[in-house]
Amino acid sequence: MATxxxxxxxxxxxxxxxxxxxxxxxNTHVAQQASEWLVLLISGTATNEDRHAWEEWRNADPEHGRxxxxxxxxxxRIQGIPTDIVFKTLAPxxxxxxxxxxxxxxxxxxxxxxxxxxxxxxPWREWTADYRTSTGEQRKLTLIDxxxxxxxxxxxxxxxxxxxxRLIQLHTGEMFITTAQDRPAATxxxxxxxxxxxxxxxxxxxxxxxxxxxxxxxxAVYEGAVEITPFDASNQKIIVPAGQxxxxxxxxxxxxxxxxxxxIAWTEGMIVAEKIRLGEFIDSLRRYRNGYLICDPAVVNLLxxxxxxxxxxxxxxxxxxxxxxxxxxxxxxxxxxxVHK
Amino acid sequence: xSVTDTILQEIESLYSNHHSWLCGWLRKKLGTHCDAIDFxxxxxxxxxxxxDLFCIREPRAYLATVxxxxxxxxxxxxxxxxxxxxxxxxxxxxxxxxxxxxAILLETLIEIDQLLDNLPxxxxxxxxxxxxxxxxxxxxxxxxxxxxxxxxxxMLRATQQCYFSLSL
Numbered sequence: 001m002a003t004x005x006x007x008x009x010x011x012x013x014x015x016x017x018x019x020x021x022x023x024x025x026x027n028t029h030v031a032q033q034a035s036e037w038l039v040l041l042i043s044g045t046a047t048n049e050d051r052h053a054w055e056e057w058r059n060a061d062p063e064h065g066r067x068x069x070x071x072x073x074x075x076x077r078i079q080g081i082p083t084d085i086v087f088k089t090l091a092p093x094x095x096x097x098x099x100x101x102x103x104x105x106x107x108x109x110x111x112x113x114x115x116x117x118x119x120x121x122x123p124w125r126e127w128t129a130d131y132r133t134s135t136g137e138q139r140k141l142t143l144i145d146x147x148x149x150x151x152x153x154x155x156x157x158x159x160x161x162x163x164x165x166r167l168i169q170l171h172t173g174e175m176f177i178t179t180a181q182d183r184p185a186a187t188x189x190x191x192x193x194x195x196x197x198x199x200x201x202x203x204x205x206x207x208x209x210x211x212x213x214x215x216x217x218x219x220a221v222y223e224g225a226v227e228i229t230p231f232d233a234s235n236q237k238i239i240v241p242a243g244q245x246x247x248x249x250x251x252x253x254x255x256x257x258x259x260x261x262x263x264i265a266w267t268e269g270m271i272v273a274e275k276i277r278l279g280e281f282i283d284s285l286r287r288y289r290n291g292y293l294i295c296d297p298a299v300v301n302l303l304x305x306x307x308x309x310x311x312x313x314x315x316x317x318x319x320x321x322x323x324x325x326x327x328x329x330x331x332x333x334x335x336x337x338x339v340h341k
Numbered sequence: 342x343s344v345t346d347t348i349l350q351e352i353e354s355l356y357s358n359h360h361s362w363l364c365g366w367l368r369k370k371l372g373t374h375c376d377a378i379d380f381x382x383x384x385x386x387x388x389x390x391x392x393d394l395f396c397i398r399e400p401r402a403y404l405a406t407v408x409x410x411x412x413x414x415x416x417x418x419x420x421x422x423x424x425x426x427x428x429x430x431x432x433x434x435x436x437x438x439x440x441x442x443x444a445i446l447l448e449t450l451i452e453i454d455q456l457l458d459n460l461p462x463x464x465x466x467x468x469x470x471x472x473x474x475x476x477x478x479x480x481x482x483x484x485x486x487x488x489x490x491x492x493x494x495x496m497l498r499a500t501q502q503c504y505f506s507l508s509l
Contacts, residue, residue, distance in 0.1 A: 031505035038504075039496045044477020071504050073470065074456070077449055083473045088428035089421050089450050090457070091466045 026206050034067040072290075090310065132156035133173065136288045136313065138269055146180030147192065150267040152211075153288045153310075166192045174211040176267045179203045179224075198250045199230035206242075209264060213247070220245040220259040227254070270307050271316070278302040278324065282338060289313045296339045299326050352389055355400055360385070363404050370412065380415075383410040421451055456503045468493050469497035 026034075037054050041045055058064050077327060078086075133151045134138045141149045145166065151157065155173025168175070179192050192203040194210045196217040201210055206224025210217065219226060221240045228238040232250040240246050240256070247254040262272040271288075273281050279300030286293045288310050302324050308316040317328045317336065329337045360381060367377035369480040384407050425447050429438075438446060457465050463485050470476045470484065478492040485492070 026505060028507065029503075031507055034500065035497060035500040035507070038500050040373065041494060042471050042475075043493070043496075044479065069503075074504055078453055078472055081446055081449055081453075085425065085428045085446065086450065086453070086469060086473055088431075089424040090454055091462070091469050 010151065027063065027072070030061075030063050030067050033062070034071060035069075038071055130158045135290050136310070138266060138310070143180075148178040148180070150176040152176070152266050161190075164190060166190050168192075168194045169192055170196050170210055170212050172212050174209065174266075176207075176209050176264055177203065178207045179205060181205075199228060199250055202227040202229070204239075209242075216247050218247045218251045220263065222259060222261070222264070265307070266310060268308050271310050273304045273306055273308070275303045275305050278304050278320075278326070278338070285313055285316065292335045294337045296337060298340045299324070299338060302326070352385070355388070355404075356385060357383035359400055359404055362401060363408060366405060367408055367412070370409075379406055380411055383411050387411065417452055417454065422447060425450060433447055457499065460499055460502060461495070463487065464499050467495040468503065471496060 037057060040050055040115060040319065049094075058068050070268050129148075131139070131141060131151060133153060133155045135154050137151075137153060139149070139151045141164075143149065145160065147166070150158070152174035155175060156171040157175060158169040158171070160167040160169065168177075175194075177192075177194070181189075194201040194203070196210060196212050198215075198217045201208075201217070201219055204225045204227060206226060207222045208224070209220040209222075209228050211219075219228060219240055219296060221242050221244055223242050225239055225241045228240060228246065228248055230236065230238075230248050230250050230253065233252075238248070239255055243259050244256045245259045246256055262274060265272040277300060280291060281304045282295040282300075304320070304324070306319070306323070308319065310316075317338070321327055321341075322340070325341045326338050327341045329339050363381045364377050368374055371377055371380070384404060387407055388404075429443065457468065460468070467481050467485060470481045471478070473503060478486070478489050478496070482489045482492045484503050
């Protein structure tokens with residue numbers, strides 16, 4: 001990426017902040033660099049090398065990180081508004097053009113008021129995915145056949161429906177699926193298949209969760225059943241019945257465990273804890289927020305119970321201090337430690 | 342004499358010498374007396390809270406600039422509000438936001454509009470298409486009928502202005 005050579009001590013005039021916080025102005029050079037990175041990263045042609053270079057830039061100097069947070073804060077505001085409304089009010093003529101270009105497979109955004117406010121920051125991962133969520137965001141989609149999908153935090157999927165198959169590729173994160181019967185009038189039902197890095201999960205009329213983890217996939221079935229085919233053991237088809245969960249790699253599978261309704265509370269924007277270790281709770285919370293969240297080893301074995309709304313993880317942390325002998329230490333907004341009181 | 346005293350004195354003389362002229366100027370522009378008085382009031386309020394007082398050379402030109410900006414902002418706000426209400430009525434029933442959320446949306450829209458203020462229409466559209474629709478620059482270029490390198494220029498300009506108030 002080309003960077004400008006204007007190293008100067010000048011600062012940008014006025015910072016518009018997303019939260020009306022008083023924010024120190026940015027060095028013009030840093031502001032220009034951050035802008036250039038953003039323009040590169042959202043171009044649709046950024047490579048993995050570009051993204052690595054951007055991460056290095058962002059980590060090279062706290063000011064770079066701060067400028068990037070500033071961008072993300074404003075993006076959060078911009079992306080929190082239903083797209084149609086933004087175009088109709090701020091760039092009226094763009095709407096018809098835009099309609100023409102949208103892919104044939106249209107997804108209806110279930111724009112429930114609060115759901116939109118759940119958006120946290122712009123996603124800088126899985127750039128090419130059809131649908132994605134940023135950290136802390138949940139998003140509901142209704143596909144053209146009526147299948148309902150809820151994407152959890154930091155997730156990305158591609159949707160590929162054709163004449164013979166309804167295929168969803170899960171690139172990262174977690175999705176909850178309630179399949180619909182395919183085209184009632186059709187003589188031939190197209191199978192509904194989710195593909196992960198490790199294999200395929202075929203729905204047999206069902207409600208289920210698929211999560212992409214590091215090097216493995218996790219499936220939990222709540223209704224009906226699914227059929228799993230690991231890529232490197234394609235002769236080995238595994239049926240997961242309702243009420244069961246299974247993790248698998250490209251070659252192997254774990255043992256069945258029972259599926260817990262609490263673990264899909266995120267589809268309603270909640271997290272439910274029933275006497276679970278604080279360390280584990282913080283691990284799950286970490287998926288929903290940016291930056292560092294660390295739990296002091298001295299408190300990891302305390303037990304947590306409760307139902308918490310995910311839309312504000314800061315207030316979840318704050319509420320922990322009411323019931324547990326812990327305090328929350330904010331080094332920055334993005335660097336938080338849970339310590340013994 | 343303290344700085345505050347000087348500022349107060351400046352504002353006082355600005356007010357007594359030019360307030361009725363400003364009201365007249367606004368009345369001609371707006372066509373109504375009441376609005377003119379309101380805008381004149383806002384103009385002085387704006388000047389009082391800014392720190393540019395010492396450098397006023399041409400008081401009437403300065404007043405007209407500030408007042409004109411306020412009027413333009415007001416009209417822009419009304420236009421957005423109207424477009425927004427129209428957009429809302431076209432939403433299907435279950436997606437209609439609550440009144441509170443609706444008010445938040447409108448304020449946010451106005452903020453975004455100000456962030457993108459003075460950008461050429463194509464730059465504004467390019468920015469929104471990239472940020473909201475996740476379209477690639479090639480797709481945007483095709484849609485707006487300009488080259489990909491032009492889209493990059495638009496994006497850089499929009500980004501610098503929107504996030505950092507830098508103008509090229």
